[in-house]
Amino acid sequence: MKMFGRPHVNTRLVKLLEKKILELRGRRSQFEISAEAGFPQPTMLAMIKSGASKLPIDRVPGLAKALGVDPALLLNLTFEQTAGDTTARAFMEIFGTAVTRNEVIWLTEIREASGHVDPTMTTRARSAIRGIFGK
């Protein structure tokens, strides 16, 4: 459900922001994170966190660094916020999803463990991954 005046409140990017800013509490204030990310107005990060505004794509690298998250993860979540935006859609059509450094390691492990056979997500594979995450 989209709340009036906060159209992006239920996006995964907002959830990630809330989590990371909470984790950084005591070490860096939201104001400091905002400045480090390069937002011209300190209130901009608060508006994004509240779901009132989208994260501009040109702020992804700076905010990712300020939060200590992989920029590819933040870019994907930013594109989710811009669903319907033709620029974002064109970008995703051309380049596909952005993978994080950790995901590259996962993919390398999957390729090696499977003997480079491009394995499908079988029931057994799903069970293995669920087991890894305790779900």
Next chain:
Amino acid sequence: MTSHHHRPVIGYLLDKPLSGNERAWIGFIRLLSDNADPSPTLATVQALRQAFVPS
């Protein structure tokens, strides 16, 4: 759709492009980890290898 549509965009290059199956793997990992971007541990690597041992 050709494979070049699935290459990564931010500097982390694989030795070959992502396949459709690999996109499914990554999607499943993202779902289960709630986008926490976890790094594989020794235990996870062992579990993965076990999953591919012929039964």
